[in-house]
Amino acid sequence: MLVEMAGVGFTYMPGTPFEQVALKSIDLSISEGEFIGLIGPTGSGKSTLIQHLNGLLTPTEGKIIFRGQEVGKDIELHSAQKEIGLVFQFPETQLFAETVAKDIAFGPKNLGLPVNEVESRVREAIESVGLDYRLYARRSPFGLSGGEKRLVAIAGVLATKPRLLILDEPLSGLDLWGKTKVMQAISKLNKNGAAVVLVAHDMDEIVEHVGRVIVLNEGRVALDDKPEVVFTQIDYLRRIGLDVPKTVELFIKLKERGFDIAPKSFNLRIVINTVLALAREGQCL
Amino acid sequence: MIEFKNVSYHYGKEKEKTTALKNIGLAVNEGEFVAILGPNGSGKSTLARHMNGLLIPSQGEVLVDGLSTRESGVLWHIHQQVGMVFQNPDNQIIATSVEDDIAFGPENLGLDPKEIRERVDEALEIVGMQSYARHEPHMLSGGQKQRVAVAGALAMRPKYLVVDEATSMLDPRASSSMLESLKRLNKDYGITVVNITHIPDEAVLADRVLILFEGRIVKDGPPQEVFLDLNELREVGVGAPKARQIAEELIASGINLPRSILTIDELVSDLC
Amino acid sequence: MSVGASFITGQYYPSGSLVHRADPRVKLLIVVTFALAVFLVKNFTGFAAIVVLLGFFIYLSRLPAILTLKGVRPLFFILAFTLLIHLGTRDGLRTGLFVDLRLIILVVGASFLTLTSTPVELTDAIESLLSPLKRIGIPSHELAMMMTIALRFIPTLSVEANKIIKAQTARGARFDSKNPLTRARSFTPILVPLFVNVFRRADELAEAMEARAYHGGDGRTRMRELKMRPGDWVGFVMAIILLAGMVWVGRMPIF
Numbered sequence: 001m002l003v004e005m006a007g008v009g010f011t012y013m014p015g016t017p018f019e020q021v022a023l024k025s026i027d028l029s030i031s032e033g034e035f036i037g038l039i040g041p042t043g044s045g046k047s048t049l050i051q052h053l054n055g056l057l058t059p060t061e062g063k064i065i066f067r068g069q070e071v072g073k074d075i076e077l078h079s080a081q082k083e084i085g086l087v088f089q090f091p092e093t094q095l096f097a098e099t100v101a102k103d104i105a106f107g108p109k110n111l112g113l114p115v116n117e118v119e120s121r122v123r124e125a126i127e128s129v130g131l132d133y134r135l136y137a138r139r140s141p142f143g144l145s146g147g148e149k150r151l152v153a154i155a156g157v158l159a160t161k162p163r164l165l166i167l168d169e170p171l172s173g174l175d176l177w178g179k180t181k182v183m184q185a186i187s188k189l190n191k192n193g194a195a196v197v198l199v200a201h202d203m204d205e206i207v208e209h210v211g212r213v214i215v216l217n218e219g220r221v222a223l224d225d226k227p228e229v230v231f232t233q234i235d236y237l238r239r240i241g242l243d244v245p246k247t248v249e250l251f252i253k254l255k256e257r258g259f260d261i262a263p264k265s266f267n268l269r270i271v272i273n274t275v276l277a278l279a280r281e282g283q284c285l
Numbered sequence: 286m287i288e289f290k291n292v293s294y295h296y297g298k299e300k301e302k303t304t305a306l307k308n309i310g311l312a313v314n315e316g317e318f319v320a321i322l323g324p325n326g327s328g329k330s331t332l333a334r335h336m337n338g339l340l341i342p343s344q345g346e347v348l349v350d351g352l353s354t355r356e357s358g359v360l361w362h363i364h365q366q367v368g369m370v371f372q373n374p375d376n377q378i379i380a381t382s383v384e385d386d387i388a389f390g391p392e393n394l395g396l397d398p399k400e401i402r403e404r405v406d407e408a409l410e411i412v413g414m415q416s417y418a419r420h421e422p423h424m425l426s427g428g429q430k431q432r433v434a435v436a437g438a439l440a441m442r443p444k445y446l447v448v449d450e451a452t453s454m455l456d457p458r459a460s461s462s463m464l465e466s467l468k469r470l471n472k473d474y475g476i477t478v479v480n481i482t483h484i485p486d487e488a489v490l491a492d493r494v495l496i497l498f499e500g501r502i503v504k505d506g507p508p509q510e511v512f513l514d515l516n517e518l519r520e521v522g523v524g525a526p527k528a529r530q531i532a533e534e535l536i537a538s539g540i541n542l543p544r545s546i547l548t549i550d551e552l553v554s555d556l557c
Numbered sequence: 558m559s560v561g562a563s564f565i566t567g568q569y570y571p572s573g574s575l576v577h578r579a580d581p582r583v584k585l586l587i588v589v590t591f592a593l594a595v596f597l598v599k600n601f602t603g604f605a606a607i608v609v610l611l612g613f614f615i616y617l618s619r620l621p622a623i624l625t626l627k628g629v630r631p632l633f634f635i636l637a638f639t640l641l642i643h644l645g646t647r648d649g650l651r652t653g654l655f656v657d658l659r660l661i662i663l664v665v666g667a668s669f670l671t672l673t674s675t676p677v678e679l680t681d682a683i684e685s686l687l688s689p690l691k692r693i694g695i696p697s698h699e700l701a702m703m704m705t706i707a708l709r710f711i712p713t714l715s716v717e718a719n720k721i722i723k724a725q726t727a728r729g730a731r732f733d734s735k736n737p738l739t740r741a742r743s744f745t746p747i748l749v750p751l752f753v754n755v756f757r758r759a760d761e762l763a764e765a766m767e768a769r770a771y772h773g774g775d776g777r778t779r780m781r782e783l784k785m786r787p788g789d790w791v792g793f794v795m796a797i798i799l800l801a802g803m804v805w806v807g808r809m810p811i812f
Contacts, residue, residue, distance in 0.1 A: 041456075041458070042426065042456050042458075145325055145326055147325055172453065172454065173372075173450075173453040173454060174325075175324040175325045175483040175522060176483070176519075176522050176523060176524040177324055177325070177522055178325065201456050201457050202457075204527055241458050242457075243457050246527035246531065246549055247531070249549045250531065250553065253549060253550070253553040254556070254557070257553065257557050268530075268531065268534070271531070272531065272538065275535060275540075275556070276535070276538050279540055279556075
């Protein structure tokens with residue numbers, strides 16, 4: 001087990017009139033190499049939760065366990081932080097250095113790595129987000145397009161080689177090119193063994209990539225299961241203000257028309273195959 | 286009518302001149318709901334800024350109801366006729382209370398205080414924010430801020446509303462409610478809406494879709510026609526509505542479906 | 558969420574009282590007069606009279622007294638410090654107490670103003686009071702507009718600064734180095750993005766203002782017109798007379 005949250009609760013400004021409970025008794029665990037989608041309506045506590053995962057916030061109740069050791073008790077916070085990367089929403093607004101390479105080097109340098117190791121990590125990180133090192137390393141991050149800036153900002157976190165990467169809405173505001181590039185980089189990282197937590201509103205992206213979906217509502221874990229299980233709770237999801245993937249919508253509507261279908265997954269490929277099978281059986285068309 | 290007559294726009298100094306728009310010819314008619322779709326850097330925002338005279342063409346001419354944006358004397362009239370809503374909800378609210386922000390436009394037009402009050406109340410009602418009139422903008426959610434921005438434009442009683450990626454920083458619920466209000470403004474109030482976006486599923490809601498690529502209009506027509514050839518669209522950096530993508534996969538696997546499918550409902554009824 | 562932004566000391570506290578409904582120019586002028594008065598009085602009787610008058614205003618405005626004193630709390634150390642350094646001098650206790658009293662009355666007066674008037678009312682009041690100075694070249698409209706925009710964006714920018722600090726912390730940034738030079742440099746990753754974003758915001762805001770036909774103060778009207786009602790005049794004149802009397806008493810050679 002990589003990270004566990006045991007009975008974690010968090011209250012903003014406890015004991016003041018502005019007290020606000022953001023998380024309530026959260027129990028969840030994340031294994032090495034998992035790809036998790038974290039969804040929930042605005043204000044459900046998603047961003048508070050991910051800040052707990054890498055120690056930016058300390059729980060007011062319960063504990064965080066990193067590789068079997070309690071953070072803050074058995075191990076120091078920053079030794080857990082080293083292995084957990086967090087990409088905030090609109091990360092391009094945090095770029096600061098005069099060149100792309102220097103900006104990306106910020107994380108590895110803070111880890112105290114030797115110069116040549118920092119350099120090789122910068123190169124690796126730029127290439128892992130699908131940008132050409134020779135073309136981009138010496139450019140100013142401020143002169144790049146929106147999509148390129150986003151990729152550079154993500155590379156800045158990848159350069160610390162996290163075992164768990166958490167991304168808060170990494171696709172928002174991007175066009176087709178940007179979305180494709182960012183999702184490619186994330187998938188590749190996951191294939192190479194890192195666990196990923198993807199916070200996203202775009203359910204079509206979630207359903208295509210993740211193996212597990214956690215639904216957060218009013219500070220609690222409402223659902224935590226495979227996407228094909230979570231997304232059949234369509235009434236519940238809509239009631240709390242979430243969309244469902246278009247593939248799920250298709251299934252629901254076909255079912256309403258009396259077709260007997262039970263999908264194994266809501267992945268586009270599988271859905272296409274199921275509909276094709278229906279068509280071959282002569283149920284449709 | 287907003288008319289572009291052979292409009293080109295360059296920015297930067299002579300040596301490193303970048304061309305953002307190339308020979309754009311376009312007419313947006315009264316009462317239309319137009320979506321302008323294109324990847325980042327295609328010139329969408331530059332085009333939008335020409336519609337109300339925030340940018341003046343390097344070559345050619347933009348006419349709003351026959352008035353050229355080149356004539357500085359009519360510019361304030363054009364600003365009033367063509368309302369704009371921008372991408373970042375935070376960076377277009379000027380005043381420290383909701384109603385004072387909505388009043389900002391009419392105040393600039395030099396209207397009578399009583400008239401301003403009426404317009405502010407009316408605009409608040411149209412966007413459903415009456416109960417927030419005295420709230421401070423920074424306490425509102427992103428979706429609420431965008432509604433305030435729409436109200437701010439409406440209080441100028443514009444004929445046209447140009448919306449530049451106004452949903453791209455909102456969550457799905459807020460963006461669909463934003464799109465619904467745009468639709469309503471177009472239908473019930475007869476306001477011509479130009480929605481600049483990079484989201485294909487948003488473009489489907491329009492009567493007419495323009496696709497912009499490298500400063501040129503490469504497609505112009507009803508959504509059913511514009512999304513016919515997905516390969517062609519991919520080459521100009523534009524995706525397709527999700528239902529259209531599913532239909533395309535099914536077509537490729539040998540199922541006979543029309544290429545004009547844009548929504549799941551259409552797909553289901555064509556399948557069964 | 559922007560939880561932190563919701564309780565800036567001295568933010569408008571709507572109680573709908575007489576004072577809240579009063580013309581903001583009157584409130585502003587009275588508070589300015591208060592500030593002048595505390596620097597003119599030279600004895601405790603004068604201070605006592607001023608405190609009673611201020612207390613009466615707070616009572617009239619139906620504010621929880623604790624709220625008006627909240628602004629004083631962060632000053633505690635400064636107050637104690639000034640008192641301490643004055644203690645060493647001749648007549649030090651008296652001078653030290655005077656300095657402290659002046660500070661406290663100024664802070665309470667300022668919170669009284671911001672608690673009973675919205676930022677909009679205050680900027681309108683400043684614009685209106687400065688407008689006669691337009692003839693001698695004071696850009697009253699521009700000053701008021703600057704103040705409005707500053708007030709509008711302070712909460713936004715504080716939320717943004719917070720976000721950037723968090724993001725850089727997540728990348729392993731540390732801001733606690735003992736070496737002052739290293740520490741100063743460690744703020745670069747926060748300040749650069751903050752400045753870049755401020756410029757971007759300024760650009761976009763200017764564009765949004767232009768799109769809404771803004772062209773400076775000429776020919777611009779206001780939705781809300783400040784109008785002095787009889788009660789405003791009465792309150793204003795009485796407050797000024799009372800304060801003048803207090804200053805007169807306050808400069809007498811008594812305790």
